[in-house]
Amino acid sequence: MPELPDLTVFAESLQKLVLGKRIERVVYDRKQQANAEPQALAAAMQGRKLTAVERVGKELLFKLDSGESVLIHLMLTGGFRCSQRQEQVAFAVLTLLFNDGQALVAFDPKGWLKVALNPDLSERAPDALDVTREYLEGMFDKKPKTVVKSFLLDQQSIAGIGNAYADEILWQAKISPKSLVGKIPKDVVAKLALAIPSVLKQATDYLRKHHPGITAGEVRDFLAVHNPKAKTSPSGGPIIVEQIASKKTYYTDEQILFK
Amino acid sequence: MPELPDLTVFAESLQKLVLGKRIERVVYDRKQQANAEPQALAAAMQGRKLTAVERVGKELLFKLDSGESVLIHLMLTGGFRCSQRQEQVAFAVLTLLFNDGQALVAFDPKGWLKVALNPDLSERAPDALDVTREYLEGMFDKKPKTVVKSFLLDQQSIAGIGNAYADEILWQAKISPKSLVGKIPKDVVAKLALAIPSVLKQATDYLRKHHPGITAGEVRDFLAVHNPKAKTSPSGGPIIVEQIASKKTYYTDEQILFK
DNA sequence: ACGACTAACATAGA
DNA sequence: CTCTATGTTAGTCG
Structure with missing residues (x-):
């Protein structure tokens, strides 16, 4: 979790x-x-x-x-x-x-x-904090028909992102979770490459500040869209809840669908 | 499936x-x-x-x-x-x-x-329920080096058998899945010709009785050997699990290898 | 030419 | 959360 x-x-x-x-x-x-x-x-x-x-x-x-x-x-x-x-x-x-x-x-x-x-760490996918625009472009070219939410959740593609932060990242990048990675324009891929570390670092800072010393559990109440308590995103878009890639997904129609 | x-x-x-x-x-x-x-x-x-x-x-x-x-x-x-x-x-x-x-x-x-x-059904391989000993002998003569499990799975040779029932049929006929069809003796080919419809009809009867009305999915929990929960076959042979013909295959050493 | 093997694919279920 | 089973086809390797 x-x-x-x-x-x-x-x-x-x-x-x-x-x-x-x-x-x-x-x-x-x-x-x-x-x-x-x-x-x-x-x-x-x-x-x-x-x-x-x-x-x-x-x-x-x-x-x-x-x-x-x-x-x-x-x-x-x-x-x-x-x-x-x-x-x-x-x-x-x-x-x-x-x-x-x-x-x-x-x-x-x-x-x-x-x-x-003594695990073998040499064959691992890049950590979410190290993902670059070039890496994403390469991966998207290889399997263009992958749904972007599935891609973010695949630990063989990027390591560290789970269901909650995938939604946060996609909202930040203004990409619909149902988009196909091959259809996302280059400039939007660049936006996604920035959103991934940005969202994760911001959340880490929040946790460090408000929950220093935690060693278990999860804090989710401050998330922008992946948040059952929120009715709208911070920018006012009504939050849609839907099963995507077999996962409960929160998004808004502020996010563009590339298909 | x-x-x-x-x-x-x-x-x-x-x-x-x-x-x-x-x-x-x-x-x-x-x-x-x-x-x-x-x-x-x-x-x-x-x-x-x-x-x-x-x-x-x-x-x-x-x-x-x-x-x-x-x-x-x-x-x-x-x-x-x-x-x-x-x-x-x-x-x-x-x-x-x-x-x-x-x-x-x-x-x-x-x-x-x-x-x-309006599909053309004239050129199809015989249905698994209609397979005869003579048909198998003819096919086995034509391509004697085919692994028997691959043969059963080939819809161009017999229509209707998938990975699970191939294992069930071969266990019933006491033939190792790795056998080469050309090496199977005539009397064992006859046994196989009987096992194919027998295993499939029995399974159909079971499904009719225990899962009437199903229109999707698959029921596999009652199978004799192709069954992750079973440790041994009904006759007590320890079940071996192995990748054969690129498929997960369950069999026992009660089944004779013709090679 | 022939057979064998691999990759691709998305979800449910364990 | 992660892993695996699953059918077919196209393509590659021997």
Whole structure:
């Protein structure tokens, strides 16, 4: 559920809380949804210090002083919680117990959370913050009939955007979510390339300011159009709600349909 | 998606729902995937009554009281829906509005659904229910090096079998899906000729009983081996899952490999 | 020439 | 949220 802005703040929060602490014990027993055996994962982390927590697309990368790293995807319902001592956290999937008695818990009520030891990050799609106009043009030429909303959501094309920010970005760029990418004029593609980082950075700044320290959940109440409480966009366009690409989509007729 | 048993029940369901009704209006605008202009198709159907709905291979043939007919292939994701009045059906491709206010809609999210006016049915491969031992022997002699699973899936060789029922038939006949057709002994070819209609008729009976009236989708949960939930075949053989002929294939080592 | 394999496609369901 | 199954056809590789 959390997308790029939320996860960016999660990473910053966690970095403050756990950086440089030594991992004394690892509790992890789920075999599903991991690329390594529980023992291997525990062995890699135990006794190590965390040197960085970074966002990679919709995932967080925990770097260890051994040079190894652990990548966590929270999926739909996962989150992190930092707790004093070994308090029981509901739906804990992975627990790191530090030398100072604190703990970092990755939890997930649905149990879908994914853990990867030493992931291969070389083959990944560009992060949403790094997307350029040239990249979009190239991708749009390759598969011109893709619906633009689907394109933004495809993590193999751009990493970090989910259902909510896709709507925000398309509203900002004034492109209808149903547009076909091949039909979007060059100058509008340029506008989209600007809107992607712009919307995401603005949201990140908002979260940093109003929700510093968050490590779980999502904040959506400030969004312009992807917002059940809003009746109109900030510029007054009535918000249309519709299922597009199998996702609940909020948009307005201020957004041009290229088809 | 649907195969012979599903489509047989679709045809029966639709026949009950629409037979003898007069078509008042036809809504169809897609030019792609049809052998006739939209206007010609609409003209042929408007004002006509449906006299029969029959399955032909993996397609349904809608016969009109004019002697003309329309053939529809649902492809991967298509289906039919009967609706009261003109309710909006998502991904509608062809809509027939009847004199009693009911409607028959052929829909397809991918838009691949194929429509043919007055198709030529004379050059078709035999329907899976009509296949004989002699026919198989003749075909197997002509191209002896064909993998048997590919053969069953080839609509130019036998019409009506898809990925799921190919696995069911081969399990029933105790033939490994990787067998080369030229290497299958005569008595086993005879067994296969029996298994093809037997498996398909049994499945059709099951669907008629447990899912009467279906006009879309597919039911697969009752299959013996092509079934992700089953660990073993009904006779206890552990199920092997493998990509064969570019298709996900379920089989067991109870099935003999002729190679 | 022949067969085998791949890519393309959009959604539902797990 | 992500992954996978799914049928056909066109095109490529051996």
